[in-house]
Amino acid sequence: MHTSSSSKVAPLYTNAAPAQQASHRLKVYPPKPQKVYFFATCLVDLFYPDAGMAGIQLLEQQGIEVLYPQTQTCCGQPAYTSGYHDQARAVAQAQFDLFPEPWPIVLPSGSCAGMMRQHYPQLFANTPEQANAQAIANRVFELTDFLLHVCQLQLKDEGKPIKVALHTSCSARRELGIAHVGETLLDQLAQVERIEPKRTSECCGFGGTFAVRHPQISAAMVEDKTQALIDAAPHFVTTDCGCLMNIQGHAEKTRLKLQGEHLLSFLWRRTQNDA
Amino acid sequence: MTLKTDHLAGGQFYIRVQDALANAPIRANFRKAMDGLMHKRATALEDTQERESLRELAANVRLRALARLPELLIQLEKKCQSQGIQVHWAQDAQQACEQVLAICQQRQARTVIKGKSMVSEEMELNHFLAEAGIEALESDLGEYIVQLAQETPSHIIMPAIHKNTQQISQLMHEKTGTQLSHDVAYLTECARQQLRERFQQADIGLSGVNFAVAETGTLCLVENEGNGRLTTSVPSCHIAVMGIEKVVEHLEDVTPLLSLLTRSATGQAITTYFNMISRPRQPDEKDGPEVVHLILVDNGRAHLYQDPELRDTLRCIRCGACMNHCPVYTRIGGHAYGTTYPGPIGKILMPHLTGFANNAALPSASTLCGACAEVCPVKIPIPDILVRLRREAVNGDQINPSVMAEKGFKRTWKEALAWQLWAYLAQRPRLYQIATKIARLGHYWMPQSLGAWTQVRTAPRPAAKSLSQLRRDAEKSL
Ligand code: SF4
Numbered sequence: 001m002h003t004s005s006s007s008k009v010a011p012l013y014t015n016a017a018p019a020q021q022a023s024h025r026l027k028v029y030p031p032k033p034q035k036v037y038f039f040a041t042c043l044v045d046l047f048y049p050d051a052g053m054a055g056i057q058l059l060e061q062q063g064i065e066v067l068y069p070q071t072q073t074c075c076g077q078p079a080y081t082s083g084y085h086d087q088a089r090a091v092a093q094a095q096f097d098l099f100p101e102p103w104p105i106v107l108p109s110g111s112c113a114g115m116m117r118q119h120y121p122q123l124f125a126n127t128p129e130q131a132n133a134q135a136i137a138n139r140v141f142e143l144t145d146f147l148l149h150v151c152q153l154q155l156k157d158e159g160k161p162i163k164v165a166l167h168t169s170c171s172a173r174r175e176l177g178i179a180h181v182g183e184t185l186l187d188q189l190a191q192v193e194r195i196e197p198k199r200t201s202e203c204c205g206f207g208g209t210f211a212v213r214h215p216q217i218s219a220a221m222v223e224d225k226t227q228a229l230i231d232a233a234p235h236f237v238t239t240d241c242g243c244l245m246n247i248q249g250h251a252e253k254t255r256l257k258l259q260g261e262h263l264l265s266f267l268w269r270r271t272q273n274d275a
Numbered sequence: 276m277t278l279k280t281d282h283l284a285g286g287q288f289y290i291r292v293q294d295a296l297a298n299a300p301i302r303a304n305f306r307k308a309m310d311g312l313m314h315k316r317a318t319a320l321e322d323t324q325e326r327e328s329l330r331e332l333a334a335n336v337r338l339r340a341l342a343r344l345p346e347l348l349i350q351l352e353k354k355c356q357s358q359g360i361q362v363h364w365a366q367d368a369q370q371a372c373e374q375v376l377a378i379c380q381q382r383q384a385r386t387v388i389k390g391k392s393m394v395s396e397e398m399e400l401n402h403f404l405a406e407a408g409i410e411a412l413e414s415d416l417g418e419y420i421v422q423l424a425q426e427t428p429s430h431i432i433m434p435a436i437h438k439n440t441q442q443i444s445q446l447m448h449e450k451t452g453t454q455l456s457h458d459v460a461y462l463t464e465c466a467r468q469q470l471r472e473r474f475q476q477a478d479i480g481l482s483g484v485n486f487a488v489a490e491t492g493t494l495c496l497v498e499n500e501g502n503g504r505l506t507t508s509v510p511s512c513h514i515a516v517m518g519i520e521k522v523v524e525h526l527e528d529v530t531p532l533l534s535l536l537t538r539s540a541t542g543q544a545i546t547t548y549f550n551m552i553s554r555p556r557q558p559d560e561k562d563g564p565e566v567v568h569l570i571l572v573d574n575g576r577a578h579l580y581q582d583p584e585l586r587d588t589l590r591c592i593r594c595g596a597c598m599n600h601c602p603v604y605t606r607i608g609g610h611a612y613g614t615t616y617p618g619p620i621g622k623i624l625m626p627h628l629t630g631f632a633n634n635a636a637l638p639s640a641s642t643l644c645g646a647c648a649e650v651c652p653v654k655i656p657i658p659d660i661l662v663r664l665r666r667e668a669v670n671g672d673q674i675n676p677s678v679m680a681e682k683g684f685k686r687t688w689k690e691a692l693a694w695q696l697w698a699y700l701a702q703r704p705r706l707y708q709i710a711t712k713i714a715r716l717g718h719y720w721m722p723q724s725l726g727a728w729t730q731v732r733t734a735p736r737p738a739a740k741s742l743s744q745l746r747r748d749a750e751k752s753l
Contacts, residue, residue, distance in 0.1 A: 044742055046737050046738070071704035074701045079697065081643060082669070082671075083662065083668060086671060127674060170642065174644070203642045203644035203646065205642060207642025210640075215726075218642075218727075220606045221602055221642075223731070249728075
C-alpha cells in the first residue's frame with residue numbers, strides 16, 4: 001500500500017520550460033500624427049460603411065490625413081479564433097505591406113484592433129515576420145481610443161436631447177481596456193444622457209462563430225442584452241459591429257423598439273449642424 | 276456522471292444545453308446566485324490597486340511553484356513522511372480509488388465521512404466505494420444535498436447552487452423526513468444533527484487539500500462549516516486526496532492565495548475555518564486521527580504540465596470565480612457541461628482529464644469575452660488557452676504543431692477547405708472585392724435565413740456601397 005514516489009507515477013519533466021507570465025504590453029500613445037492608416041475591417045466595409053465614413057471624417061476634422069489602403073481585406077481574426085492559425089497568419093501577413101510608413105493604424109472596431117494589437121505578436125512568434133508583427137501591433141489603435149487620447153477630441157453637441165445606452169464590446173473592455181473611452185466621449189455631448197444598462201459588462205453573445213456554433217446559448221445571451229438595453233433607453237450605441245449586428249438583428253427579429261448605431265456614426269451625427 | 280466513454284459528448288452537450296435553457300427554475304437559480312456572487316466579490320475586492328497587486332503576487336506564487344513542481348512534490352513527500360503522514364502516488368482516478376479502498380480494507384472500515392473534495396468527485400470515489408460495500412457520506416452541506424438528490428455538484432464551491440430553498444426543503448422532507456420549511460436555519464440545523472451522528476460512527480475521514488506546503492509538509496484546508504475539521508479530526512484515520520498541482524513552496528505563499536481564494540469565491544475576507552494539518556495525533560494530543568494518508572493524484576496533470584502554454588491551467592486554485600462571472604455558465608448552469616469541473620476552468624481542464632473528444636463541444640462554447648480571465652485570482656489566460664485548444668482540435672498550425680493526444684480530432688475536410696478558400700480570397704484583394712460585391716448583390720435574392728443566425732436575428736444587410744467603394748468614389752471626385 002505504502003508506495004514510493006518512484007514506482008507508480010510516470011516521471012515528471014524536471015527541466016520543462018517555466019511557464020510564461022502573460023503580461024500586457026504597455027500601450028504608448030504617440031503625439032498627434034499628420035497621417036494615419038485606416039483599416040476598415042471586413043464588417044464595417046461590407047455592412048456599416050457609414051461608421052467607417054464617420055470615423056474618417058472625425059479624423060479629417062482633426063487635420064489628420066487618412067490613408068486608406070485599397071487592398072485591405074481582413075485582420076484574420078475569424079480563422080484565428082476558430083483554430084485555423086495557418087490561414088489566419090497568411091491573411092494577416094497579407095495586410096503587413098499596406099502600412100509601409102510608420103503612421104499609426106486605426107480601426108473602427110475593438111475586436112479587430114484587439115486581434116492585431118494583442119494576438120499578432122504571438123501568432124507570428126517563431127516566424128521571420130515576428131519583429132514585423134510586433135512593430136505593427138504597437139502601431140494599432142482602436143479609433144475612439146485614438147480620437148480621445150491621441151487627438152484629445154472635444155465634441156460639441158448639436159443635437160436634440162436624447163437618452164442613449166452604451167454597449168462596450170468585450171474586446172474593447174477587456175482585451176484593450178478602453179471601456180472608459182466610449183463613456184467619456186458620450187459624456188462630452190451636452191444633450192446626450194447616457195444611461196448605464198443593467199449588467200453592462202456582460203457579453204452580448206456574439207463571439208464570432210460562437211453565434212452559429214452554439215446558437216441556443218448565444219440566443220439566450222442576446223435576448224438578455226437586448227432587454228437590458230431597452231430597459232435603459234430606446235437608442236443604443238456600440239463600439240463594435242459584431243455586437244451591433246447581433247443586438248440590432250435580435251431587436252428587429254423580435255420587433256422590439258430598440259435602435260442601434262455604431263458609436264462613430266452617432267458621434268459624427270451629433271456634431272453636425274443639421275443633427 | 277462524467278462522460279468517460281461517451282464519444283458523442285459533443286452532441287450530448289447540445290441536448291443538455293437545450294434542456295437547461297428551457298428549465299426556468301434552473302435559469303433563475305443560477306442567474307440569481309451568480310449575480311449575488313459577482314456582487315460579493317466586487318465588494319470584497321473593492322480596492323482595485325490592492326486587488327491587482329495581489330493577483331500579480333498570487334499568479335507569481337503559482338508560477339514559481341509550477342516551475343519547480345516535480346522537486347516540490349518530492350520535497351512534500353519527504354517532509355510529510357518525516358512527520359508521520361503516509362504518502363501515495365496515484366497515476367489516474369482508478370488507481371487513486373484503489374488506494375483509498377486498500378486503506379479502508381486495511382482498517383476494516385465500513386463508513387467514510389467526506390469533507391468537500393473535487394478531486395474525489397473527479398475520481399467518482401463514492402460510486403467506487405459503494406460497489407465495494409463501503410458507504411461514503413458527504414458532510415459538506417451542499418455536497419450532502421447533492422448526494423441526497425443523487426446528483427453531482429453543479430459548481431465547484433457551491434455544489435447545490437442549482438437548487439433553491441424550496442427544492443432543498445422538499446428533498447430533505449422526502450429523504451430524511453424533515454418538516455417542509457423555507458427556514459434556512461431550520462434546514463441547516465436538521466442536516467447538522469443528521470451529520471453529527473455520522474461523524475461519531477465513521478471509520479475514516481476523507482478530505483481534499485486546498486494548498487500543500489512543500490517546505491513544511493502542511494496540508495491546508497479551507498472551509499466554512501466545521502465539517503472539514505470534524506472530518507480530519509474525529510475518525511481515527513484521515514485520508515487527504517489532492518491533485519499534484521496544489522503544492523506551493525513556502526508557508527508564506529499561502530497568504531496571498533488564501534486571501535484571494537475566499538474573496539474571489541464567496542466575497543468572504545476569511546472563511547470560518549482554516550485547517551493546517553501536518554501530522555497524525557501525537558501522544559500528548561487530545562484529538563486528531565491516529566493515521567494520516569496523503570494521496571497525490573495525477574490523472575492527466577503531469578501530461579498537461581509538459582506543455583508550457585497549457586500548463587497555465589494548473590495554476591488554478593479552484594475559487595470558482597470564473598464560473599460565477601461566465602455568461603455561458605450563468606445561462607446553462609453546471610450540469611449542462613457534463614463534467615466534474617464546469618465553467619471556464621472546466622473547459623480548459625477537462626480535455627486533459629477525461630479526453631479531448633469526450634469534451635468535444637467545450638472549447639468552442641465560449642464567446643472569448645474574457646470575463647473569466649479578468650477575475651481569475653491567479654490570472655490564467657483562459658481565452659488564450661481556449662483558442663489554443665481550438666487549434667489543437669483542428670490541427671490548425673503547421674509552425675506550432677498540435678501536441679495533445681487527440682489532436683486534430685475535430686478537423687473535417689469541409690471546414691478546412693472553407694477556411695482555405697476564405698484565406699485564398701482574403702490574400703487577393705481584387706478577388707476579395709468581387710466576392711464582397713457578389714455578397715452585396717446576392718442579398719437581394721439571398722433567402723432571409725442564415726440557419727442558426729436568423730432564428731433569433733434578422734440577416735445582416737450589406738450596404739449599397741462598401742466603404743472601399745465609397746473611398747474610391749471620394750478619391751475620384753477630388
Ligand atoms: S481558473 Fe481562476 S477563476 Fe477559475 S476556479 Fe481556477 S483560480 Fe478560480
